[in-house]
Amino acid sequence: MTAPDSASSRPPRHLLEVRDLGVDFTGPDGSPLHAVRGLSFTLRRGETLAVVGESGSGKSTTALALTRMLPGTGRIATGSVLLDGQDLAAATDEELRAVRGARIGMIFQDPMTALNPVLSVGRHLDEVLRAHGGRQRGKGARAARRARAVDLLDRVGIPEPHRRIDDHPHQFSGGQRQRILIAMALAGEPDILLADEPTTALDATVQEQILSLLADLNRDTGTALVLITHNMGVVARSCARVLVMYGGTAVEDGPTAEVLARPRHPYTAGLLAAVPRLSSPSGTRLTGIPGTPPDLALLGDGCAFAERCTLVEDRCRTGTPPLVELPGGVRAACLPAAGRTDPLPAPAPPARIDRPAPGPVVLAADGLVKTYRRRGVRGRGFTALDGVSLTLAEGETLGIVGESGSGKSTLARVLAHAHPSDGGTLRLRGEDVTRPSRRELHTVRRQVQMVFQDPYASLNPRMTVGQIVAEPLIAFGLGDRDERAARVAELLTLAGLDPAVADRHPRSFSGGQRQRIGIARALAPDPSVLICDEPVSALDVSVQAQIVGLLTDLQRDLGLALVFIAHDLAVVRQVSHRIAVMHRGRIVETGSADEICEHPQDPYTRALLAAAPEPVPVQPAIGKTEVLA
Structure with missing residues (x-):
C-alpha cells in the first residue's frame, strides 16, 4: 500500500485507504471483543470491491467503522481510515457529518427497518437533500428538492415517480424499497457507496435488476462501490476485486476472477465449495464448512481458521499468518499456502441425500x-x-x-x-x-x-x-x-x-x-x-x-x-x-x-x-x- 505524499499537491493514489484497522466492543463482563483486527485494504475511484465471509466475520462492522457509525460500545481501537488523505478515525463530529452521505453513502440490508413507515418516500428523500446542501427555505427551495427527489426515483427505476413520491414504504415491493434506499444514498452524490447485503432477501430477477442498477451508477457516475455480501454469485457478477474476511481480519484478497477460480486460502475454498450450483441435480447434499466461526472474546495467537482447516500445521496455532503477496495479484494469510505452487486440493464431490421414495x-x-x-x-x-x-x-x-x-x-x-x-x-x-x-x-x-x-x-x-x-x-x-x-x-x-x-x-x-x-x-x-x-x-x-x-x-x-x-x-x-x-x-x-x-x-x-x-x-x-x- 502507498501512503499519501503530503509534500505533493497530487491527490492520493487511493480514494480510500484502511490501515491496520482494529474495532473493539465491550462484552457483558467488561472484556474486549475484537470484532475487527489489523484490517488493511484500499479502494480506488470508480473501483468495485466485494467483502465476503460468514456471519460474524466483521464485514458489517468494517462498513460501519469507515464512517464511525459503530453501535453500542463499539470503537476504533487501532489504525486509520484515510479518505483522500483525511483520517476519519481521528475526525471530529463536524468533519464526519460532512463526510456521511456526501462523500460516503450507505445502503442498508433491510429496507423495511431502514425506512420510517410513517414517512412518505418524498419525506425520506427531502430529509437527505436538506442535510446535504439543500437547507434553503421557502416554496421555491421545497419545489426544487421535490423535483430532485422525483429525478432520483426515476434514476433508480421507480415507475411513475411523480405519482409514487407521496406513497409510503409499505406500498412498494421489496425490490422497490431497496431502490428507494439506493436513491437516498445517491442524493448526496457520494464518492463511495457502501452496500451492506443489498440483495440478500430479493428473488433472482429483482436481484439482477438491483445489480444492473449499481453497475449503471458505477459506470455513469464513477462512484466506487463496496459490496458486502455472502452470495458468491453476486460477487462474480458485480465486482472487480474481492476481500475475504474471517475472524475479524482479511484472509485473502485479489482480482475476483483469480480468487474465485484459484482460491489460495482454505477458507475461501470452503466458501466456494458451499455455494449451491444450479447445475447440481436434485438430491445433491449441500457442502458446508465443518465447525463454527471463532468466539471473538477467545481469539488468541495463531490462525483463527486453524480449528476448521484441512491444511492446518502446528505452526498455524502459534503464529498469526500475515497477508503475503502471491502470483496473480492475490494476497493470502495462510502459512501452508504461502509455500505452495500447486492449487489447493479439490473439495470432495458432494454427497447424495439419502431419501426414500415419497409415500401417499x-x-x-x-x-x-x-x-x-x-x-x-x-x-x-x-x-x-x-x-x-x-x-x-x-x-x-x-x-x-x-x-x-x-x-x-x-x-x-x-x-x-x-x-x-x-x-x-x-x-x-x-x-x-x-x-x-x-x-x-x-x-x-x-x-x-x-x-x-x-x-x-x-x-x-x-x-x-x-x-x-x-x-x-x-x-x-x-x-x-x-x-x-x-x-x-x-x-x-x-x-x-x-x-x-x-x-x-x-x-x-x-x-x-x-x-x-x-x-x-x-x-x-x-x-x-x-x-x-x-x-x-x-x-x-x-x-x-x-x-x-x-x-x-x-x-x-x-x-x-x-x-x-x-x-x-x-x-x-x-x-x-x-x-x-x-x-x-x-x-x-x-x-x-x-x-x-x-x-x-x-x-x-x-x-x-x-x-x-x-x-x-x-x-x-x-x-x-x-x-x-
Whole structure:
C-alpha cells in the first residue's frame, strides 16, 4: 500500500485507504471483543470491491467503522481510515457529518427497518437533500428538492415517480424499497457507496435488476462501490476485486476472477465449495464448512481458521499468518499456502441425500383463491392466489419459486391456515379442511407447521429457548411439565443443539442457531407437513448448507412432507423432488426439479433461470475494464 505524499499537491493514489484497522466492543463482563483486527485494504475511484465471509466475520462492522457509525460500545481501537488523505478515525463530529452521505453513502440490508413507515418516500428523500446542501427555505427551495427527489426515483427505476413520491414504504415491493434506499444514498452524490447485503432477501430477477442498477451508477457516475455480501454469485457478477474476511481480519484478497477460480486460502475454498450450483441435480447434499466461526472474546495467537482447516500445521496455532503477496495479484494469510505452487486440493464431490421414495399424498389443494381488498377502492381487490392446485406426498419436498409478489408466501399461509382461502378446496390426508370448525382447525394446525424466514423476528426475545420450543406443546395440550421438558431436550438434540441451551435467550445465538430453534419449535407438535418460507435466505452459504442438511435429515428420519419456498433456485433444485413455479398468483409450470431446471417450458421459468447468478466470474465485471483516475 502507498501512503499519501503530503509534500505533493497530487491527490492520493487511493480514494480510500484502511490501515491496520482494529474495532473493539465491550462484552457483558467488561472484556474486549475484537470484532475487527489489523484490517488493511484500499479502494480506488470508480473501483468495485466485494467483502465476503460468514456471519460474524466483521464485514458489517468494517462498513460501519469507515464512517464511525459503530453501535453500542463499539470503537476504533487501532489504525486509520484515510479518505483522500483525511483520517476519519481521528475526525471530529463536524468533519464526519460532512463526510456521511456526501462523500460516503450507505445502503442498508433491510429496507423495511431502514425506512420510517410513517414517512412518505418524498419525506425520506427531502430529509437527505436538506442535510446535504439543500437547507434553503421557502416554496421555491421545497419545489426544487421535490423535483430532485422525483429525478432520483426515476434514476433508480421507480415507475411513475411523480405519482409514487407521496406513497409510503409499505406500498412498494421489496425490490422497490431497496431502490428507494439506493436513491437516498445517491442524493448526496457520494464518492463511495457502501452496500451492506443489498440483495440478500430479493428473488433472482429483482436481484439482477438491483445489480444492473449499481453497475449503471458505477459506470455513469464513477462512484466506487463496496459490496458486502455472502452470495458468491453476486460477487462474480458485480465486482472487480474481492476481500475475504474471517475472524475479524482479511484472509485473502485479489482480482475476483483469480480468487474465485484459484482460491489460495482454505477458507475461501470452503466458501466456494458451499455455494449451491444450479447445475447440481436434485438430491445433491449441500457442502458446508465443518465447525463454527471463532468466539471473538477467545481469539488468541495463531490462525483463527486453524480449528476448521484441512491444511492446518502446528505452526498455524502459534503464529498469526500475515497477508503475503502471491502470483496473480492475490494476497493470502495462510502459512501452508504461502509455500505452495500447486492449487489447493479439490473439495470432495458432494454427497447424495439419502431419501426414500415419497409415500401417499398428505396435502392436496385444488383451485385455491385468495383476494385482499384494497383500502379506499370499492369492489376491487388484489388477487394473490388465482386457482392454485398442487399435491404434496409424505416424505416429499415441493419447492415453490417465483418473484416477490407472485403469491408464494400467501400460499404458505393459506396451506397452514394462517389465512383462510376465498375459494377452492384443501385436503389433509383426504379430509376436506378448507373451512374447518374451531376444533378441526386446532387439529389441522398441529399437523401443518411453519418455519419462518427471519430467525431474529420470529423468536420472542423475552422467552428462553426452552419456553419457545415448549410453547406449541402447551398450546396443543401435549404432555405434563416433566414430559414437555423431556420433549424440549429431545427436539433441541434433533435440531443439532445442546439441550443445556434451553435456559438461554435468543439474543445469545447466531442466525443459524436461531433458525435451528425455529425448526425445533415447528417440530414440537409432531406435524406431518412442514412449510418452510425462505428459511435460509438470510444465512451465509456455510450455515445455509447446515440448515438445509438438517431439514433433509429430519425429513428422512420423521417422514415429513416439506414445502420449501426460496428465491435461490440452486438450493431449491438440490433439496426438492418437484418444483412449482408461481407467477402473478398462478402456478405456471410444475414438474420434477431436474426437468424444470434443465428443460423449462414456460418463458417465465426460463427468465428466472437466466437471472440466477453463478459463482463463476463473468466478463466484464463492474469496473473491471476501467478504473477512473
